[in-house]
Amino acid sequence: MDAITVRGLRKTYTSGGRRGGASSRVEAVRGIDLVVGAGEIVALLGPNGAGKTTTVEILEGVRRRDTGDVQVLGIDPADADAHWRERVGIVWQTTGAFDDLTVREVVRHFAGLYRRPRPVDEVIERVGLAGKADERIGRLSGGQRRRLDVALGIVGRPELLFLDEPTTGFDPAARRHFWELVHALRDEGTTMVLTTHYLEEAEALADRVAVISRGLIVAEGTPADLGGRAQQHATVVWDDPVEGRRVVTSATPTATVRDLAARFGGEVPGLEVHRPTLEDVYLRLLDDHGATQPARADDQPIGARS
Amino acid sequence: MNATAGTTTRPFSPTPAGPAAPSLLRTSVSRARLDLVELLRDREATFFVLAFPVMLLVLFGSIFRETISGTGVEASQVMASGIIASGIMSVSFVSLAISIAYERDLGVLLRYRATPMPPAAYFLGKTLFVLVTAVAETVVLLAVAVTLYDLDLPSTPDRWAMFAAVFLLGTASGSVLGVAVSSVPKNAKNANAIVQAPFIFLQFISGVYLLFSDVPPVLQQVAALFPLKWMTQGLRSVFLPDSWQVMEPAGSWERPLVLVVLAAWTVGGLVLCRMTFRWSRSR
Known part of the structure; x- marks a missing residue:
């Protein structure tokens, strides 16, 4: 049973057009096909503005698509209900919220929204915030806030976890610690979809990587032989x-x-x-698809601060 | 394939048997509690939302002590009725409009949207939060007015009933309008200014800091379009003696009209909320 199947996914944004200005249409996702097996860890790679975030947000059920078939844990995420939300966890990009509350207060609050939450102190300890449990969130460092985001993503014991650039702001030790956490989640059978800019992270964690460029998947494979890497x-x-x-x-x-x-x-x-590193292969793939001049500002994640 | 070598993975504690989903009430109370703790720990918000009306009551009440001729009522008592009304507006309209604009801009709303929490729990939580702060605000303002300005507590059951009705409908209309207006600011930074500016203007023309009879007729008409004017009038009918009625625009308390207008704003505000509420800040 596949956790995620996507066929012909498309999403176009229209912006502007008011006050006499010309409206602009941006095809963020131009026909993506993707399958993620149950228990699999798939990394989505691609420059900013490539359509990664849009794709993931559609899978998370927080953004509507234009066309295409999408099934996530057996249902269309556009029809997500509480039961489905129970099974899906999201590690959002840091939002800067809850500054005046403590780590434990917020994790406990979110745990209370689920049927079978993980023990609050265990989650706090596993993301590496044990010493900061009673600290106000406004006083945490960037990396520590990121760990809180991870805690809120896993506290509901999801079967499927979306991780949007989870280790931004982590020091190398914290990143290794986080990888260990991901391995523990995988051992439990958690399916994970990860977006990241760290190629070595994709290599360390993912069973499969897919490279998205200009709204299309341009290459897909295991980290070892993406883009013919093994044969090069x-x-x-x-x-x-x-x-x-x-x-x-x-x-x-x-x-x-x-x-x-x-x-x-x-x-x-x-x-x-x-051998060529994953990064070498990745950059060559983007070059081949003319995508090394990225950056459309409007593909910022909707949950994040601009 | 994975770089597991050298790291040992500790398993998580096992899944307990499936209990029922958390109850709507419990989740709503948890939301309200979180909002309250956040408000009380945020000194800036506590000051503007809770303490500011109290300070204004002390300040204005001590400046305007003269008795309004022909009514036997002190100006400070009139002002106290108005400031209690604006205090209710502050903890409902201003507080919700600003806090929800923040929550939307920072992605908090989306975080909740992506959990199994029913959306009703979010709104019920906000309702509880507003009710608790509105009761606290009203009790404090009333205590100040009674001690410093000899304001009389309602003297008859009728007046108590009117007090309860104006309090509840004022809180309700302020809340739904606050939720609706929270969609106006493009980001959290603008929220304070966008919400406070019209509120301050309304306070001046609705009989909070100035006697309503001193407000120019055109502005009186403008004020009559919004709930605050009716809340101040309703509370004057609760706290001031009947001899004050001659000072009201219609020469009487117009109690039924006050309640009808506030109820209409509540219903209209609800419709507006349904039309405008968004969980995310973009598209």
Whole structure:
């Protein structure tokens, strides 16, 4: 049973047009197909304004689509009811709300909206705010506020969790800590849809990544072979005593290294072998689709402050 | 595929057996409690919404102490009736219009929309919140007026009933209009100015800081279009002796008309809410 199936999803925004100005139409999503299996973690990658947020908001049932078939946990999210909302969690982008309340007050309040919430203190501890439970939210750092957003997303024990750039503002240790949390959620069977700008995060967490550019999915695959990454030439680098630093691309890097080993009679000085990183592949994909000049200001998430 | 190596994943505590959904009442009370705690911890909001009318009552009441000739009523008592009305408007209309505009702009409304909480719980919570603050505000203003300006508490059951009716209909009409007006500011930053400016203007022409009979006739007509004028008039009919009736526009209290106008504003405001309420700030 798939958690999410999307076929031919489209959404166009019309803005302006009043006071004599010309109205503008922006095709934010231009025909997206996507399937997310139950228990799967899928990362959506793409520059700002590519249509990621619009797509996710339609799946979350907080934005209407123009056309296309969308089924999320068996129903059309446009018809979402309380029972469906019970099963879906959202990690919103930080909103700056509830400044005068404490972490525990807000998590407890949101826990009270669900049938089977997780224990409040457990959630606070798992997102790494145990020491800040009684702190006013207005006094938290950006990364700590982000953890609160994560807490509010998971407190209802969702089967399906949407994470919108969940680790923005995290330091490296907090990010690792968050990854561990995601793994624990996956072990429980939680399906997750993640948008992120951190390619190494997508690589660490996602079973599958989809790259969205200009309202279309331009590539999809496991992080290891997105865009033919696994088949691409590797780069072999070493220090040659005569010629200095040498860089060679090779379809058969093992053979290259074997030859070098034979030539040097053992250790190759300064040897490095690289496959293209996910980031290399991602940037090349965007280049190929002419999408490296992104940025439409109006695709800001509707839940976030501009 | 995943970088699980080196990290151990601790399982979460197991799911308890499925209890019933949280009750509407419990959720609404939880919402109201959160709003109250937030209001009381936010000094700026506490000052403008709760303390400001009290300060104005002390200030204006101590300036205008003369007796209005032919009525035996002190100006401070007239003013106290008006300020109690505007206090009710402050904790309903102003408080809701500003706080909901904030909640919409900051995405709080959308957060709730995406939970299983029934939308009714949000509005019921706001209703409870407004009722609690309106009762507190009215009690404090009344206590000040009774102690400092010898305002008499309602003397007959009829007057108490009128007091309750004006209080409830005033709170209701102020609340629904506040919810409707919360959609006007484009963002939270503008909310305060957009809401306070017309409210201050209305206070001056509706018989709060000036005697209504001193307001120019054209502005009296303007004031009569909005609920505040009828609330001040209704409360004067509760707190002032019948000898004051000659000072009213119609020469009488017009109690039924007061209630009809406030009820009409409540119904109209509800319709306006239904037409304008949005959970998110865009589209």
